[in-house]
Amino acid sequence: MSLRKSHELHQRRFGRNLGVGLVLAVFIVIIFGLTIVKVSGGDFGAPTQEVQD
C-alpha cells in the first residue's frame, strides 16, 4: 500500500521527473569519477618533505 494517494499530477509529470532524476544520477557519477581521477592522478597528493622545508 502506498503511503499517499497518487495524484494525476504525478502521472502527468512522470517523464519530467524521471528525466531530472536521471540527470542527477549522472551528475553523481561524474562527481565520483572526477574525484577518483583527481585523487589517483596525484592532484591532491601530500606535499613532499622539500616543499615543507
Add this chain to the structure above:
Amino acid sequence: MSDASINASTVSAQLRADEASFGDYFALLKPRVMSLVVFTALVGLVAAPVPVHPFVGFCAILFIAIGGGASGALNMWWDADIDRVMKRTKGRPIPSGKVEEGEALALGLALSGLAVIMLGLATNWFAGAFLAFTIFFYVVVYTMWLKRSTPQNIVIGGAAGAFPPVIGWVAATGSMTLEPWLMFALTFMWTPPHFWALALFMRSDYDDAGVPMLTVTHGRKATRTHILVYTALLALLAIGTAFSGIGGPVYLTVAVVLNTLFLRGAWIISRRTEQDAEADNFKAERSFFKLSLLYLFLHFGAILVEALLKPYGLGGWS
C-alpha cells in the same frame, strides 16, 4: 459517462498537452548549437599539445556544452518577444507556451553557474573564467546589446560561438598560444557569411522582428557583396592555418577544396539579382548555407585528424 466526467477528462487531456516535458526544457539549451560547441571544443582539447585524462576531457567538453546550452536558455528568455514573431522560432518552448520565461531564466542562470564551477574544478580556473566570459559575451554583449542595435550583430556576436575551441585548448593546457586563436578566427570569420546567406532566404523573419540584419539596414545587394568579401578573407585565413601548428597536409587539402567551393558559391551569390534569386527560390543562397555547415565541420574535422595522427608521426608537417 456524465458531462462532469467528460469535462474532467477533457481538462486533464488539455493539461497534459500543455505540460512542458523534459524535452521542452532540453530544447531551451539549443541542442543543435550545442552540437557545434561540443565538436569545436573537442577539437580544441584534442589539438592541444598536452595530454588530458579521457574522463577529465569528457567532463570538460560536457561542462563547456552545458555552459553553451545555458547561454542558449538565457538567449531564449531575453528574445522571447521576437521569437514569437519569427516563423523560424515560433515553435520554441517559450513562444509555444510550454515553458515560462522565468523558468528559462532560472534554468539558464543555474546551469551557467554549475558549468563554470564544474569546468574550473575539473580542469583549471582559467578555463572556467573563459567559459564565464563566453556566456557573458553571448548573453549580454550579443543578445541584450548588439543583436537589436547594430547590423554588425552577427559579426561581433559570432565571437561568442567561436570561443569553445579556445576553452577546450585552455582546459587542456591552462595557457594560451596562437593556435587556439586561429580556430577562433576560423569560426568568427565563418559566422557572418553563414548567417547572411540565411538572412537572404529567410528575409521576412528578421524584417518582421525588427532585428537590424544587414539585409534590412544596408540592403540585399550590399549583403551579397559582404558575403563575398568575408568569404575571401575567410579563405585566406583558413588556408593560412594549414601552415600553423594545428595544420598539415590533410588539413591543407580539405581547406583548398572547401574554400574553392565556398568562394565559388559566394561569387555566384554576389552576381545574382533579387529577380534571379526569387525565380529559383534562392537556390544558390540555400546551397551556400548548406555548404557553410559542411565547411566548418570538415575544417575542424581535418584539424582533429591531424591531431590524432601526430602520435603516429603522421600529423602536421614534421
